[in-house]
Amino acid sequence: MSPAATDFDIPFLRSRRTNKWHKFPDDVLPAWVADMDFGVAPPIAEALARLARNQEYGYAAREGALAAAFARRMQHRFGWTAEPADAHPIGDLVQASFSSVMAFSEPGDAVLLQLPSYPPFMAAINDTGRRLIANHMRDSGTRWVLDLDAYEAAPDPRARVLIFCHPQNPTGRVFTRGELEQVAEFAIRHDLIVVSDEIHADIVYPGNTHIPLASLSPDIAARTITITSATKSFNIPSLRCAVMYFGARALKERFFARIPARLLGSPGVTGVDATIAAWDEGQPWLDDILACLKSNRDWLAQTIGSEMPGVTMRLPEATYLAWLDCSALALPTPAGQFFLERARVGLNFGETFGAPYANFARLNFATPAPVLREIIGRMAEAVRGFSAA
Ligand SMILES: Cc1ncc(COP(=O)(O)O)c(C=O)c1O
Structure with a gap:
């Protein structure tokens, strides 16, 4: 470098x-x-230079290229087999979290979120007229841990969605397989759709391993929308390019029955080419x-x-x-x-x-x-x- x-x-x-x-x-x-x-x-600098050299800013022919790169990356980096047809390109993760909340709950419904939390997740709940159920993490003395039991004491009959951030921002936790299994069991038992934000999955320090939540089992995959991008780890957030991955075709169909794809727009060619270069060669x-x-x-x-x-x-x-x-x-x-x-x-x-x-x-x-x-x-x-x- x-x-x-x-x-x-x-x-x-x-x-x-x-x-x-x-x-x-x-x-x-x-x-x-x-x-x-x-x-x-x-490789990102070169991908962007190539677009500039060619003045290549016409409507892009990249059909399926980002979804295929996402699937390659998940397989290679996390040993997780994702089906490109169930991936959807989108501009950014905040948009993905807002649209998922809107697709899988109604105004007045409850959405669970671990706190402290990346602020836009709270906005995705509050700004869409949903109710935030704050599930506070605890400082164990050595690290921050989940406290799902705190919710069990007073479950909300209108809880529909869990926004889960993994690795967690701001505590920096990489949840272990045991913790993820608890989250999966919890989501299934309470019949929640999970929005699993895994944007920080590539910046994990030795001694920890990122495990995609949806990779745990077909049951949790069927209710999980994994949202991710190359923008944090490869330092290209202003290029606005991300992926929503639906862990089952039926989940994707439910989403698009509520949210017209054209309302979401699509990432620009700079974001797509830079992301593919990052994931494949970065x-x-x-x-x-x-x-x-x-x-x-x-x-x-x-x-x-x-x-x-x-x-x-x-x-x-x-x-x-x-x-x-x-x-x-x-x-x-x-x-x-x-x-x-x-x-x-x-x-x-x-x-x-x-x-x-x-x-x-x-x-x-x-x-x-x-x-x-x-x-x-x-x-x-x-x-x-x-x-x-
Ligand atoms: C957990 C998490 N999700 C999403 C984002 C932002 O993603 P985007 O810029 O694609 O909306 C950030 C940025 O800091 C983040 O920390």
Whole structure:
């Protein structure tokens, strides 16, 4: 990999017209939205250059190409056999989660979601007039765990859908086969359709294995819509290209009986070609990126442990996101606001992942090591200043 792909400096990162680097004033270092301060895999760069060279922007002839690449990738990476005919190309995962909620429930129905949660999932429930049933995860002392029993105490007769995020954002959990079996049994017993967001499945650290939920059994597959894309792991979120995979033909038919395919639109040719290049040829690049992310993760965990008393971070098993518990600091403001004001670091505010999480913040560590050191240096100084006062 060209060293430039992970060695960008702050002036260059700021010169890129990304939301990450332009949401906050220039004296703030951003560590929020989930994209990486790196480049892209050479096969992606070449796919995009080829389109530009050929000025190839007419209506595309790519029938079935993305679905076939998805099936190859699932087989090769996770040993999961997916049927290309049951995959549907779509612009993005948020759109896939909104449309799935709308297809498989009615206004007033309940949708379950583990909290803390990636904020748009809550929007997919609230903005469509469904009721959010918050199923809070628990910090076991070493990692975040599911607590499905909490729901059993008061099941909702109008629960129709479970939005499941695996690997989980923001806790970084990779659920084990045992945990996934519990989820599958739970969904079947409560007759829930599962929207399984597996967008982070490629960014998994050694010692953990991603298992697609729908790969567990035909019974859970028949009620699971797996939604994924190459956009997180291959750093191309603005190319808007994703896949919805229906674990049974009947599920796909039910979906399209409610949601006209033409309402959803379809991904553009840049997204499709880049995704195919990523999935088919991008793995050597991703392996290098994973090594870099692991080194950032390990340094971060160690430095937070030693330099930021009062801040707790469970080691993420996947994702380049760290979920920081700042409760022990007893801050006067939400943690995100504290670090923005006192450290000039732009994190995701914990309360956007669920109302009880104002003492938390999410930090994106997919950035060159010198930038990460500067971010953490500023944060540690703010914590020291506050604790000394
Ligand atoms: C769990 C999860 N799902 C979906 C997305 C966004 O996907 P998209 O840009 O395709 O809507 C993100 C982005 O951070 C995410 O973390």
